């Protein structure tokens with residue numbers, strides 16, 4: 518398969534695709550071990566289209582798009598803008614999660630540096646949320662060094678989402694970009710891609726990048742947001758609307774069957790099991806993105822599959838008390854909106870018991886079908 522790509526500045530017409538790309542780059546994130554920590558850092562919403570339009574209309578900012586040469590499919594984007602003193606600011610590196618193993622992120626980064634250099638830049642600057650240590654280390658392997666400057670997180674700027682902690686800070690990292698394209702010392706994530714040609718065509722041959730690293734390829738506090746903010750609020754609102762209509766709360770929130778749903782543990786798993794005679798007792802599990810006890814290690818596709826076919830990632834078919842046969846009729850767009858919404862929930866650690874076999878003693882309240890006294894089997 519060929520990985521030939523082109524890199525060129527974005528235009529207004531690209532905004533929609535670009536928003537999709539960025540959203541999916543973030544959505545992929547929750548599914549790859551080690552890169553879910555943003556979820557605990559920031560919540561809230563963000564309107565990508567507006568932000569992207571604003572960025573595109575700012576003459577200073579250039580958004581570079583990487584496309585596959587063969588079909589012009591959008592693979593990635595990155596933003597470059599001049600600051601002062603021959604220093605350029607690089608941000609918003611995002612790679613389509615489906616192609617995150619081919620070295621595209623690194624190439625796009627190199628293209629952005631090359632672009633800035635061709636405009637007279639001598640230094641590239643990035644900012645990374647200090648708490649994202651693994652990401653900081655990744656950039657250090659790309660030749661960026663911490664300047665020692667720490668910027669306050671822009672808590673007062675609503676467009677960066679709703680921070681969940683009050684100790685977020687932005688580290689400033691810089692890299693000299695005067696010479697020829699760099700060979701980074703101690704780079705344990707080398708790839709074999711080589712930039713060639715004046716038309717910014719890049720060929721990448723190797724897939725030696727660590728996928729988890731690429732999953733989180735985003736710079737600046739734009740990139741430091743959880744995937745939730747990167748989704749358009751319309752999509753999340755739609756998901757929330759469908760979750761409410763779908764009655765997920767009834768069977769997946771504790772307290773619901775006692776008349777008092779515990780909204781602080783919304784969708785974090787029921788406290789009542791359903792007994793299916795001769796089959797067992799099933800409890801609505803935790804649907805929040807907690808890794809250990811919820812859906813945190815499930816991909817968006819896996820959530821969709823479970824909801825529409827009943828098949829869990831481990832192959833077990835869910836009891837039909839979970840109304841998956843009905844959800845099978847949801848459109849792809851609707852079920853995707855539900856999955857996105859579930860992945861945007863705050864993660865709550867809460868493990869439901871079960872499922873219990875027909876002869877097991879449940880450790881939980883149970884709703885059961887009981888035959889009437891005069892019933893004859």
Ligand code: HEC
Pocket residue numbers: 759760763764765766767768769791799800801802803804811820823824829834835836838839840855872
């Ligand atoms: C009538 C009760 C009920 C309703 C309504 C319901 N569920 Fe469930 N759900 C369950 C039960 C019970 C299970 C566990 C079944 C099993 O273990 O076989 C389950 C399992 C699941 C699972 C698999 C989780 C896992 O860890 O195995 C997902 C995902 C899920 N439900 C999502 C939803 C969503 C989203 C909605 C609303 C659109 C919803 N459910 C509505 C009862 C329900």
